[in-house]
Amino acid sequence: MGWTQDQMAARAANELQDGFYVNLGIGIPTLVANFVPADMEVWLQSENGMLGIGPFPTEDEVDADLINAGKQTVTTMAGSSIFGSHDSFAMIRGGKINLSILGAMQVSEKGDLANWMIPGKMVKGMGGAMDLVAGVKRVIILMEHVAKKKDGSFDLKILPKCTLPLTGVGVVNRIITDMAVLDVTPEGLKVVELAPEVTREQLQERTGVTLI
Amino acid sequence: MNKIYPSAAKALEGIVKDGQLMAVGGFGLCGIPEALIDALRDSAVKNLVVISNNAGVDGFGLGKLLETRQIKRMISSYVGENKEFERQYLAGELELEFTPQGTLAEKLRAGGAGIPAFFTKTGVGTLVAEGKELREFDGETYVMERSLVPDVALVKAQRADKSGNLQFRYTARNFNPAAAMAGKITIVEVEEIVETGAMEPDQVHLPGIYVHRIVLNANPEKRIEKRTMREKAAA
Numbered sequence: 433m434g435w436t437q438d439q440m441a442a443r444a445a446n447e448l449q450d451g452f453y454v455n456l457g458i459g460i461p462t463l464v465a466n467f468v469p470a471d472m473e474v475w476l477q478s479e480n481g482m483l484g485i486g487p488f489p490t491e492d493e494v495d496a497d498l499i500n501a502g503k504q505t506v507t508t509m510a511g512s513s514i515f516g517s518h519d520s521f522a523m524i525r526g527g528k529i530n531l532s533i534l535g536a537m538q539v540s541e542k543g544d545l546a547n548w549m550i551p552g553k554m555v556k557g558m559g560g561a562m563d564l565v566a567g568v569k570r571v572i573i574l575m576e577h578v579a580k581k582k583d584g585s586f587d588l589k590i591l592p593k594c595t596l597p598l599t600g601v602g603v604v605n606r607i608i609t610d611m612a613v614l615d616v617t618p619e620g621l622k623v624v625e626l627a628p629e630v631t632r633e634q635l636q637e638r639t640g641v642t643l644i
Numbered sequence: 645m646n647k648i649y650p651s652a653a654k655a656l657e658g659i660v661k662d663g664q665l666m667a668v669g670g671f672g673l674c675g676i677p678e679a680l681i682d683a684l685r686d687s688a689v690k691n692l693v694v695i696s697n698n699a700g701v702d703g704f705g706l707g708k709l710l711e712t713r714q715i716k717r718m719i720s721s722y723v724g725e726n727k728e729f730e731r732q733y734l735a736g737e738l739e740l741e742f743t744p745q746g747t748l749a750e751k752l753r754a755g756g757a758g759i760p761a762f763f764t765k766t767g768v769g770t771l772v773a774e775g776k777e778l779r780e781f782d783g784e785t786y787v788m789e790r791s792l793v794p795d796v797a798l799v800k801a802q803r804a805d806k807s808g809n810l811q812f813r814y815t816a817r818n819f820n821p822a823a824a825m826a827g828k829i830t831i832v833e834v835e836e837i838v839e840t841g842a843m844e845p846d847q848v849h850l851p852g853i854y855v856h857r858i859v860l861n862a863n864p865e866k867r868i869e870k871r872t873m874r875e876k877a878a879a
Contacts (some may be wrong), residue, residue, distance in 0.1 A: 478815070479745060479746075480671040480674070480815050480818045481671075481815050481817055481818050482814075482815050487874055488872045488873055488874040489872075489873055489874070490873060490874060490875070490876045491873055491876070492876075494868070494871060494873060495814065496673075496674065496816075496866035496867070496868050497674060497675065497802075497813045497814040497815065497816040497866070498814040498815055499671070499672065499674045499815055499868075499869075499870075500815075502870065503671075503672040503673075503674070503725075503869040503870045504870040504872035505868060505870065505871055505872050505873070506872075508814070514812075514814055514815060514817060515817065516749070516812075516817050516818065516819070516820070516821040516822055517671065517697070517745065517746075517749040517818045517819045517822065518749040518750060518752070518753040518819075518821070518822040520746075520749070521745065521746025521747075521749050521750060522750075524746055525746055525750075525764060525765070525766065544769075552734075555723065555724075555729075555730050555733055555734065555740075556722060556723065556724030557720060557721050557722035557723050557724065557742050558721060558722070558742060558744050558745075558772075559721050559722040559744075559745050560721070560744065560745035560746060561744075562744035562746075562747075562766045562767050562770065562772065563744050563745060563746030563747065563764075563766045566764070566765040566766040566767070566768070567746075567765065567766070597770065597771050598769060598770045598771075599770065600768075600769070600770065601768065601769030601770070
């Protein structure tokens, strides 16, 4: 039932347009890079200070001075540029990036996002996520629809209100999960698309707000 | 004026003191001033407040200064790779000021540029904006962030000329130029020192006006956090 992670990434890749400058978050969003259509010019931005992220290096190409924001070794490509983190966030804050695809722990029906902290439990930090959601024109969340637990039960991730500390308020435009594509609208969360073999009832059961 | 020092320890001598506000360049373990961090550990100065995007990993980078308890407080955006950090923080032994990455970079850039504060949309409505001044511009709400002017900046560049003009290499640039601009005193570690005049003026990434001391470390370890590779296409 539903989409695999690769299928989710492929679905998210449908959001890309020729000439887009795009920032992909860590985790499932990184997979979107594998599904950029060959005839489309898409520039991937890495917030540590690079535009035009190339493929992972071969063993001989590995260079400690060339990493992405997930700290993975990468390569440059024809047209890449390098800059400092202050310039990197100038283009993010300045609204120059067309699309940001990020993971999430929780999303509210108003488009609030929580993805950086679990009080008393997980101390990692927000990295560049708060800047990205505040500055980028279009923000798409790519995540598993619910948080599955080891005992087979699950926690809802799409809620009337986030219970975890927020990354941004009213910043999410679209949510793509393993079950569906949802849009944040003034009237509420609207179902745009269902994944194969997912019923509207199943989707509603795993969503903490009434879908429209 | 001579800016070249014979060792990292000599470059720090007379500059670093207990309780200082210190910026350290780097993103993860990429572009960190390894020799200067080692020398800072050996100097045994303590109660430092360190501005750095990350806190190194256990036993490498700033992780070394956490082990020796020389850091009192970190100002960072992401510290997820360091267990000793997490332990000290959850035990209340280390203070932490989470700052969004772009706000952190701008705090340094603005600090170096003589701008004491700025307004940004980043963090409005979140924990980050609590207790800070909010103001509306053109119908949008912004939060005021104070800039940072560290007593000392420790920076990594690829190459310096003897006047302190710098070139960085690939994404090892990251926070280094902003940190260098912000420091009241900026100390730079490089892999190569060339004669003044050997660098094309158009190829200078950061002018030597921001650089006070330079030390050569020709062969840093450059540990890689996530070595990610693709298969070589069959010949």
